Amino acid sequence: MRKENRNLKQANSRTYHLMLLPAVILVIIFNYGPMAGLVMAFQDFSPRKGFLGSDFVGLENFRYIFSLPNLWQVVGNTLLISVFKILGNIVFPVLIALMLNEVGRSGFRKSVQTIINFPHFLSWVILSGLFIDILSPSEGIVNKALGALGIDPVYFLGDKAWFPYTMIITDLWKEVGYGSIVYLATLTAIDPTLYEAAQIDGAGRIRQTLSVTMPALMPTILLMFMLSLGSILNAGGTLSASGSSGFEQIYNLYSPQVYETGDILETLVFRLGLENGQYSIATAIGMVKSIIAMALMSFGYWVAKKRFNYQIL
Amino acid sequence: MKKVLLSAILMLSCVLVFAGGATESEVAESSDGMITVTAARPIPNDISFPEGDDLENNVWTRLYESELGVDLVYEWMTPVAQYDQKLNISITSGDLPDMYIVNSAQLKTLADDDMLADLSGVYEEHAAPFTKQVMMQDGGNAMESATFGGKLLAIPKLDSPYGNTNVLWIRTDWLDNLGLEVPETMEELIEVIRAFTFDDPDQNGIDDTYGLAINKDLWGQFASLEGFFNGFGAYPNIWIEKDGKLVNGNTQPEMKEALQAVQELYAQGCIDPEFGVKDGYRVSEDAGQGKVGAMYGLFWNMGWMSDAKVANPEMEWGAFSIVAKDGEEAVVQMPFSASSYYVVNYDAEHPEVLIQMLNLALEKCFGESAQPDIYNVDAQGNAIFEYPFIYSEPPMKNLDAQKKVTAALESDDTSALNAEEKGYYDQIVAYLDGDLLGWANYMNYGPSSSMAVINDYVSEGRLQSDQYFGADTEGMTRSQTILDQTQLQDFTQIIMGADISLFDDYVQSWYSLGGQQITDEVNEWYSER
Amino acid sequence: MHLSKQQKIFRIFNCVILSILCLSCILPFLNLLAISFSSSPQVAAGNVSFWPEDFTLKSYKFVLSKSEFYRAFFISVMKVLVGVPVNMIITLLVAYPLSKTKAEFRSRNFYMWFFVITMVFSGGLVPWYIIISKLHLIDSFWALILPVAVPVYNIVMLTNAFKDVPKGLEEAALIDGAGPLTILFRIYAPLCKAMLATLVLFSIVSHWNSWFEGLILMNRPDNYPLQSYLQTVVVNRDVTLMSNSDLQYFNVVSDRTSKAAQMFVATLPVIIVYPFLQKYFTTGATVGAVKE
DSSP: OOOHHHHHHHHHHHHHHHHHHHHHHHHIIIIIIHHHGGGGGGEETTTTTTTHHEOTTTHHHHHHHHTTTOOOOOHHHHHHHHHHHHHHHHHHHHHHHHHHHHOOSHHEEEEEHHHGGGGSOOOOOHHHHHHHHHTTTTTOOHHHHHTTTOOOOOOOOTTTTTHHHHHHHHHHHHHHHHHHHHHHHHTTOOOOHHHHHHHTTTTHHHHHHIIIIIHHHHHHHHHHHHEEEEEEEGGGSSSSSSSOOHHHHHHHHHHHGGGGHHOOOHHHHHIIIISSOOOHHHHHHHHHHHHHHHHHHHHHHHHHHHHHHOOOO | HHHHHHHHHHHHHHHHEEEEEEHHOOOOOOOOOOOEEEEEEOOOTOOOTTTBBTTTTTHHHIIIIIOOOEEEEEEEEHHHHHHHHHHHHHHTTTOOOOOEEEEHHHHHHHHHTTOOOHHHHHHHHHHHHHHHHHHTTTTHHHHHHTTETTTEEEEEEEEOOGGGOEEEEEEEEHHHHHHHOOOOOOHHHHHHHHHHSOOOOOOOOOOOOEEEEETSSSSSSSESHHHHHHHHTTTTTEEEEETEEEGGGGSSSSHHHHHHHHHHHHHHHSSTTTTTOOOOOHHHHHHHHTTTEEEEOOOTTGGGGGGHHHHHTTEEEEEEOOBSTTTEEEEEOOSSEEEEEEEEBTTTTHHHHHHHHHHHHHHHHHHHOOOOHHTTTTTTTTGGGGSSSOOOOOOOOOHHHHHHHHHHHHHHHOOOOOOHHHHHHHHHHHHHHHHHGGGGHHHHSSSSSSHHHHHHHHHHTOEEEEEESSSSOOOHHHHHHHHHHHHHHHHHHHTTTTTTTTHHHHHHIIIIIIIHHHHHHHHHHHHHH | OOOOOHHHHHHHHHHHHHHOOOOHHHHHHHHHHHHHTSSSHHHTTTOOSSSSSSSSSHHHHHHHHHHHHHHHHHHHHHHHHHHHHHHHHHHHHHHHHSSSSSOOOTHHHHHHHHHHHHHEEEEOHHHHHHHHTTTTTTTGGGGGGGGGOOOHHHHHHHHHHHSSSHHHHHHHHTTTHHHHHHHHIIIIIHHHHHHHHHHHHHHHHHHHHHHHHHHOSSSSSSOOHHHHIIIIIISSSTOOOOOOGGGGTTTTOHHHHHHHHHHHHHHHHHHHHHHHHHHHHHHHHHHHOOOO
16 A cells, blocks of 8 residues: 555556646746856847857956945935835735725725725736826826815926836825735635624724734734835845736836936836846846845745744745 | 546646747738738827728838838837837837937947848849938038948938028017017017016907917927027027037036026916926817917917817918027027938848838938828828838928929929929918918928028028037936936926026036036047048 | 714715725726717817717727727737636646645745746846747737746745645645645635636736737737737827828717727726626735735
8 A cells, every 4th residue: 555655646646746847848948948048147248249159257246336426326316215115015905905995895885996996907018008198297187186275287207206106106006905905805805703702802993903912913024025025136025926016017117318217227227237238237237136036035934934833835 | 526626726736838829820921922021110200091991001112012122010019109108118128110200319338249130242232222312411421420330221211401490470460450660689589588478468358378389398390499599699409519529518507597597487477387298299279270470480480270270260370580689699409400310220121221211201202203292291281201211301492492393483484393392482472372271381481481580590691509429428318318318307496486597507517417428428539530 | 783973983984985085996996987078179178077078989889980990809808718717727736736835846946936036026017029030920810828827926826825725634635645736726716716706807807908909919900909909099199090091980980989998898898897806806916915
């Protein structure tokens, strides 16, 4: 019986390997293959000579990065936008989940959810088109509304003081509804007897929220925070299927007049690489970024596992 | 079930691995001995074709086939805005067609990497006498900029340098509405701009106009600022001589004054607050819709406005000389005449085809046997000259055209006109008879046209040409883009209200970001000449 | 339930806030829609807010008269029809072995890391492009499918959902002699329907929404999928859609109305699919994301 079991296990293992094979091939070709290109970061890359023939320059490219005058400014922009997005993407979804939970299971709650989840599913191309139109200082409806209130038009996308906050707010607008799903699910799972016990102890509504609801939500909140750490250098804020929402958003909405406050690492890499043709430099920045992101993500997962016993892998 | 599924998985893997190979379609050698040449190009904005034609099948490609036996295949093409990105990625991945178009920075990189075919031999052998003559019309500077270590590595796209000088465009019907005179000094111009902004020049009772149009890049073809800056003795983006040395115009104190003037106009609301996202073409739409009354730009700018003129015949523009501060002479800047280059990849089999296509382009548009109505601009107004892969213009042709057309209009004697000039003449006559489609050419080549203004610049010697016209230097390849970016960023911010001391910071960072190195290199070149 | 006055006020306040939130999501789209159905002079005069003025379908006629637009639309539809099944098959095949414990499948952790690392580490754009070009995929439809065929994020979600399937069911099937594939498709997949529906939605959306690949990998605008095409015309504020040949539309259609119409048409498929799948993902998205 035991031996048979082992044979069965081996047979199954073989099938498992086969099931994984197509994906493994694709990942090797399209994800690991390009990583060989990271060697560019240590080269003065020349297309004619290729990866094998280009001259190695050691850490010269990395030295150059740190001499870039706007590097720290860009890192600062990235962190500012990221931190606000990460915090906002926790605070607001939690609030919305609490409010939706109060409404109870009703048609109203369902409609609200349907509506506020929707923007999450639109591309930044479409949303950029939308925001460019409605935020325009001369024609947009937002500034028309502000004008009706006697406020001077604000150039949300062209004023460097406003730009990062416009990015944060539009990202929150897109994501908070969707982000609330997780917290709402946690809330619905809370044992109702806990509330009853609190009521018997004479706790009011607010007291109940503080003593029962929040402690129940806390693990999920901390968890989501840990999970978003890996995206802090992407100005992303949320962990999503489409990796770098920060780049897609900012690339489609920025313009040179807001580079000072709106340029993030990924847009800088993109411009250096594709618009200026400095691939070695762009690759070097991308590599440093990947390593830091990897470290932060590993730390986040490690904490998630140790502290919350949550294992993603 | 299991077996079937497993083999399906294996099949899937194989398909994935070999999918690429299967979809590849090898370019086959044509049976009738035609040469296949691959190329890449940008797709010009707002291009239009006669029914049934497109960029890959038009009068020019048919000409290449019949005259040269060449089948020109575009490996890829993108809208203009995406061209540099796609080209840069193609260059780096080494995935390049036989022929493509590059800017001067890309040319330098490619030359350094030894990626380009040496054209010296094929040019000597295949270039027609007329081609050689045209290519030397600018004194040989453009060809020199494409020569590296004695090897000709590219064919410069010649633009007329004169055609790239600024004129001042003003809505003359608005001047009349407000009872204003054509401005002759900078002070008067600023008054006009303010009146165009605040005094309802279109008399529709709504405050919906801006005085001065500028585009997001600040410089360039349409609604640019060079002419305005020149009025303050500032010469952005070109090299000028000062005390026997070359200095970059961007770093000179005159720039500060000019920037401050634009800043003031912006603060007063005379400039569209959204200029930062509108390129020249976009601005031309605003101008066409009557939102703006004055701008600087190139001589052909009204070509982009002809639809608007048809829609709104009352709209009148006039071309005028740029103005300077009271008591000073307005000297207009003239850029170097080549900004893009045609190159042949090092492994291309038929580099001579590029030269042969150039011969055809020059001959069919400007030579003895020219048929401009077929090959330059057709009767429907399609810009046929945008279709060929390679195209160049003789530098002096537009200046001559204006003089000869104007003379013919006076004398009614068209015998001295060549085919292209005759075309302009006919359209201008048609316009004077009421056909609005001829308006743009009337504005370009008529008696008081933009070209007449430029002819005055030339005859009065009011031109400041770029003093550096060598190939891009080491420092330029490395730093030019970052310098341009900083410039655009800082200048835009100054215009939008940043403290003017930012200009001093800009100059300082200009030198430290590679400007110093470039200045040294440029002066070394200058002293060697 | 009996509610105190305070609670009633709280409820009302609550509903008001949530309603405002909903409005903030709806109004921008309503504005866009109204612009797309209005004539350009009304739009330019600033008379259009949430209701079309001078109602016209000309902007839509104009957009649909552009062969570029519906060619791109068609490419995007094909991309979804081919790309989503590919994504889903791969996700199912990968998630099942990965949901095994280390005892059941020894290489499981290795594979997990193998996939997850690609979420944060990449070789950069240029080497990626070189590989795709060496495979002769540039300008081919498969370039839009194969490089994104393995959706790691979806795989992780499905793996977690599979981990929740009671082991007893599988053991019973094993005793009956069922192989892994039978178990996957007969037991696991039916039990995780909500999650699979969610992942189908994610996959549709990510295929429909991606624009960058199309822009870089296609060799001519004729082959752009819809979002790439839109990126060049809607976001690039430089470009204008109108040209000489469109004179007939000039009176009623402007750049702004036609862009609004394009954006709306491009959103339509998401609007249509979304309600059908949304009831699943409120449960589905949760199962995968948080598990304690």
